[in-house]
Amino acid sequence: MALKISGETKKFNLIKQPEQNAEQxxxxxxxxxxxxxxxxxxxxxxxxxxxxxNFKKAIVGLSGGVDSALVTYLCAAALGPENVLAVRMxxxxxxxxxxxxxxxxxxxxxxxxxxxxxxxxxxGYLETFEPKADGRRRGNVMxxxxxxxxxxxxxxxxxxxxxxxxKSERLFGYYTWHADDSPPINxxxxxxxxxxxxxxxxxxxxxxxxxxxxSADLIQGQTDESDFGISYSKADRILALLLRGYSRxxxxxxxxxxxxxxxxxxxxDSTHWKRHLPTTAMLSSTSINDYYLRPVDY
Amino acid sequence: xxxxxxKINLLLAQFHPKKGDYAHNVRRVGDIFEQIASEGLKVDVxxxxxxxxTGYFLEGGVRESARRQGQVFKDLQAEYLKxxxxxxxxLDITFGYYEEYxxxxxxxxxxxxxxxxxxxxxxxxxxxxxxxxxxxxxxYGVFDEERFVSRGRKVAAxxxxxxxxxxxxxxxxxxxxxxxxxxxxxxxxxxxxxxSPARTFATDEPGNLTRWRELVKSVSDEHNLYMVxxxxxxxxxxKGFIGGSVVTNPFGEVVLNGPVADECLLxxxxxxxxxxxxxxxxxxxxxxxxxxxxxxxxxxxIERH
Numbered sequence: 151m152a153l154k155i156s157g158e159t160k161k162f163n164l165i166k167q168p169e170q171n172a173e174q175x176x177x178x179x180x181x182x183x184x185x186x187x188x189x190x191x192x193x194x195x196x197x198x199x200x201x202x203x204n205f206k207k208a209i210v211g212l213s214g215g216v217d218s219a220l221v222t223y224l225c226a227a228a229l230g231p232e233n234v235l236a237v238r239m240x241x242x243x244x245x246x247x248x249x250x251x252x253x254x255x256x257x258x259x260x261x262x263x264x265x266x267x268x269x270x271x272x273x274g275y276l277e278t279f280e281p282k283a284d285g286r287r288r289g290n291v292m293x294x295x296x297x298x299x300x301x302x303x304x305x306x307x308x309x310x311x312x313x314x315x316x317k318s319e320r321l322f323g324y325y326t327w328h329a330d331d332s333p334p335i336n337x338x339x340x341x342x343x344x345x346x347x348x349x350x351x352x353x354x355x356x357x358x359x360x361x362x363x364x365s366a367d368l369i370q371g372q373t374d375e376s377d378f379g380i381s382y383s384k385a386d387r388i389l390a391l392l393l394r395g396y397s398r399x400x401x402x403x404x405x406x407x408x409x410x411x412x413x414x415x416x417x418x419d420s421t422h423w424k425r426h427l428p429t430t431a432m433l434s435s436t437s438i439n440d441y442y443l444r445p446v447d448y
Numbered sequence: 449x450x451x452x453x454x455k456i457n458l459l460l461a462q463f464h465p466k467k468g469d470y471a472h473n474v475r476r477v478g479d480i481f482e483q484i485a486s487e488g489l490k491v492d493v494x495x496x497x498x499x500x501x502t503g504y505f506l507e508g509g510v511r512e513s514a515r516r517q518g519q520v521f522k523d524l525q526a527e528y529l530k531x532x533x534x535x536x537x538x539l540d541i542t543f544g545y546y547e548e549y550x551x552x553x554x555x556x557x558x559x560x561x562x563x564x565x566x567x568x569x570x571x572x573x574x575x576x577x578x579x580x581x582x583x584x585x586x587x588y589g590v591f592d593e594e595r596f597v598s599r600g601r602k603v604a605a606x607x608x609x610x611x612x613x614x615x616x617x618x619x620x621x622x623x624x625x626x627x628x629x630x631x632x633x634x635x636x637x638x639x640x641x642x643x644s645p646a647r648t649f650a651t652d653e654p655g656n657l658t659r660w661r662e663l664v665k666s667v668s669d670e671h672n673l674y675m676v677x678x679x680x681x682x683x684x685x686x687k688g689f690i691g692g693s694v695v696t697n698p699f700g701e702v703v704l705n706g707p708v709a710d711e712c713l714l715x716x717x718x719x720x721x722x723x724x725x726x727x728x729x730x731x732x733x734x735x736x737x738x739x740x741x742x743x744x745x746x747x748x749x750i751e752r753h
Contacts, residue, residue, distance in 0.1 A: 181650040190649060190688060193709055197683040335686070443507035446685040447467050 172404035176387035179394055182345050184352035188227070191337040195228035198335045199310050202447060207309035211300050212236035212255060212263075213367065214248030217338060218314040219255045219359050220350040224337050225312055226259045227353075234261040235309050239296045242269040248367050254356045264303065268295045289368030293326035300333070310334065318343040318382055321389055323421025324374065342389065343382040380413055388414040454720035456610045456637070457492040459484065459713055462693045462706045464682030467503040468513050474501065478527040480713065481539070485532045489715065492610060496543030497680040497693075498582075498617050498641035499555065505684045506546065510596045514548035517579050521560055525574060528562040538563035538572065540608060542615060544641040546597070547581065553597045555582040557615045557641050559608065569609070578606040580615040584623055590645060590687065605633035611720055614638040621663060624670075631671035631733055632740070636720050638673060640664065643680040645687035646709075653708055657690040661702065669700025671733055672726035674718050681709050698726035 199205050208225040212218045225234045238252045249265075256263040272295050276283055283291070304311045313336030319325055320339060338346055343364065350360045364374040364382065375381050388411055391401050398415060402408045423429075427439070436442050461480055465473045477496070484491050498504065501520070502513040515523075529536055539562050547556035559578040568574070581600025585593035603626050605614045614630035614637075621627060621640050630638055648655030664675040675696045680689035693706035695716045704716045727733065736743075 178650075183649055183651060186652065186654075187649045190646065190654075190709075194683055194686065194688060197688070198686070202683070441508075444509050445467075445505045445507050448506065448509050 172391060172401060172406045173387060175404065176390045179390040180342060180344060180386060182341075182348065184349045187341075187345075187349055188224070188353060191224050192228045194337055195225060195312070195335070199229065199312075203310060203334075205308065205310040207233045207235060207307060208312045209235045209237060209300060209304050209307060209309035210312050210314065211296055212238055212252045213314075214238075214245075214251035214359070215364065215367070216350050216355060216359050216362075217316050217346055219251070219355045220346055220353065221312055221314045221338060222255050222259065222261060223350070223353045223355055226261055231260040232262070233309075234259070235303070235307055236261050236263045237300060237303055238263065238265040239268050239299055240265070241267075241272060241292050243370060244367055245370070247362075251356070251359045251362075254359065258354070258356065266299055266303075268292060268299065271295050271299075285369045289366065290326045290329070292368060293329040297326075297329040297332050312337065313339065315339055316341055316343050316346050318386055318389060319374070320425060321393075321421075322378065322385075322417045323424040324377070324417075325424075327424050342386040344386045378413075378417070380410055384410060385414050389418070392418065454611070456718050456720070457490045458676060458695065458716045458718060459489065459491045459494045460676065460678045460693045460695070460706065460716070461494060461496045461500075462679060462681050462691050462710070462712050462714065463496050463500050464680070464689075464711050465500055465503045467684060468506060468509055470501055470513055470515065474523050474527055477501075477524065477541075477543075478531045481528050482531045483713070484539075485536075491539065491715075493540040493542065493639075495639055495676055495678040496541070496641065497678045497689075498544035498557070498643040499546065500543045500641065500680070501545040503684055504643035504680060504689075505687065507592070507596060510546050510553050514546040514553050516548055517556070517558055517576055520545055520547075520558060521576050524560060525562050529564065535564045535566065536562070538567050538569065538574065538609070540577070540610075542639045542641070544617060544643075547579070554600060555585065555593060555597050555617060556580060556600070557582075557617050557639075559606070559613065559615055559639070561609065572609045577608055578604070578613075578615060580604075580617065582617040582620060583626060584619040586619045603629045605630045605635040611636045616640050618642050618644070621667065624667070627667045627671065627675075628736070631673060632737060636673055636723055637718070638667070638675050640675065640677045642677055644690050645684075646690045653692065654690050657692040657708065660690070661692065661694055661705070664694060665696050665700045665702065668696040668698060672698040672723055672730060674698065674720075674723075679706070681711055698723045 199208055208229055210218055210222050210225060212222055222236050236256055238249060240249055272292055276291060300311050311333035313333035315325055315330055315336060316338050317340055325331055347360055365372055388406060392415060398411055401411050432440055506513055541562060542559040544557045547554040557580045561574050561577055563574050565573060583600045583603060585599055587594040605612050612634045614635035616626055616638060627638055644656055646654035664677050668675045677694050679691050679693045681691040682689060691706055691709045693714055695703040697703050704714055706712060706714050
């Protein structure tokens with residue numbers, strides 16, 4: 151660095167603090183070192199699967215989307231691909247593309263794979279008893295059926311189910327309760343969607359999977375972002391600022407439209423229940439999880 | 449001066465305890481004793497992390513896992529003599545555990561001398577040298593300590609076979625006042641046991657690991673003493689502890705850095721004579737001692753809200 155010493159001057163060189171808008175502040179909050187995160191999550195999986203729970207294998211519901219793809223990559227890195235079972239569970243209206251993308255992951259990693267079609271199981275209930283069920287109900291039945299299969303296949307193969315819910319959808323409550331969130335461990339639950347994309351790219355998840363619009367593939371043509379009314383990128387920035395502790399007013403003052411802040415905050419505020427276990431009436435001073443407290447791994 | 453002439457041979461055990469299994473963890477400490485003996489390692493003081501005998505996040509399980517200090521000494525002494533023989537030489541050890549005393553529970557750390565009674569030297573014999581109860585209990589964010597344990601009320605340097613030492617636990621060190629008190633009391637080395645779950649992954653290492661290293665460096669640099677930071681490793685319910693145990697010298701320099709996240713033993717020899725050199729250059733502690741009465745007056749004048 152060259153030092154520049156000027157002579158005496160009447161007017162001083164003025165150096166201004168650079169202005170930071172919401173996008174810049176949020177970018178700092180969302181920044182990750184993907185190599186470090188990969189290593190940490192690999193260590194997490196090894197510790198929680200092998201050391202803590204004495205499993206050798208993991209089982210993942212592989213949908214063809216980026217979240218389950220990334221989790222499959224992480225499990226393969228942690229346990230070796232021969233110890234990872236990816237299960238594709240299409241319904242008859244699932245897109246061909248989803249199945250093909252899941253196959254790309256299987257081929258790239260060399261993990262074990264099973265394909266179990268859920269149509270008969272789902273229709274066995276819906277067509278027989280509830281033929282008029284709407285799309286939302288049908289989607290939830292499918293998600294819960296997939297959960298049943300994952301847990302049963304887990305028992306069959308002695309493989310621990312690994313979850314795939316990311317932080318953005320967890321905060322939005324955008325998942326089927328006691329289904330998508332049911333696997334006992336989840337490596338990506340503290341990563342926002344935009345961080346999932348970044349880590350997935352870093353780990354070599356095929357770009358066709360990373361770059362496509364996120365979709366639950368429960369209803370044809372549906373995408374997450376069209377459901378939300380806001381993109382994940384914008385939502386993640388607002389979520390990062392909100393969770394940091396910045397007030398609604400302060401975030402708006404940083405330049406974020408109030409409609410977007412209110413949309414995001416509204417979704418988070420209306421779904422706290424979903425991030426907890428069921429509500430139990432407290433009657434004693436030994437009420438479980440109020441008074442009687444033991445950590446998950448005690 | 450001790451027979452070591454001011455040198456202390458440290459062995460930091462960056463350790464992953466089995467959750468809630470005191471007996472198992474005592475046996476694993478025994479594995480360390482056995483390794484010292486079988487590999488002929490020259491060790492004066494072994495250090496373990498905060499809650500090294502039980503794991504950190506116990507919630508109400510503190511009631512089942514807490515032990516009295518006397519019991520812990522007996523158990524470790526028995527383990528040491530079993531592994532290294534009835535004539536085992538004196539060995540000091542400092543580590544964290546959950547303590548029960550008089551019906552109250554504490555996040556505490558013991559400093560013990562273990563070994564055969566016959567090996568007593570210069571009036572130092574096996575026993576409890578010091579017990580520190582964590583003074584500052586983090587009860588915010590992921591931490592919930594004051595819900596399950598009570599606060600300690602003392603910060604005190606104590607004499608060991610190797611000079612004057614202090615023990616602090618985790619958040620104790622984040623308040624500069626505690627290490628300042630120990631330094632004023634004459635501590636030459638401060639042992640810090642730590643259980644720090646990793647958070648922020650934006651740079652080359654977890655952000656709190658960087659912060660910890662800078663913290664102990666600055667304490668060493670200000671008071672010209674040795675800091676020995678021993679960190680938990682492994683995951684507890686998804687929360688992974690940082691590792692990265694570190695020793696810093698009286699010049700504020702890192703002597704040895706442990707790896708992130710892995711269990712290991714770190715062997716370091718320090719020389720208390722470095723304190724004299726560092727303080728000659730940088731007599732801040734002497735300046736503080738001179739200004740102390742005025743500062744205490746300022747502290748006493750702070751209004752209570």
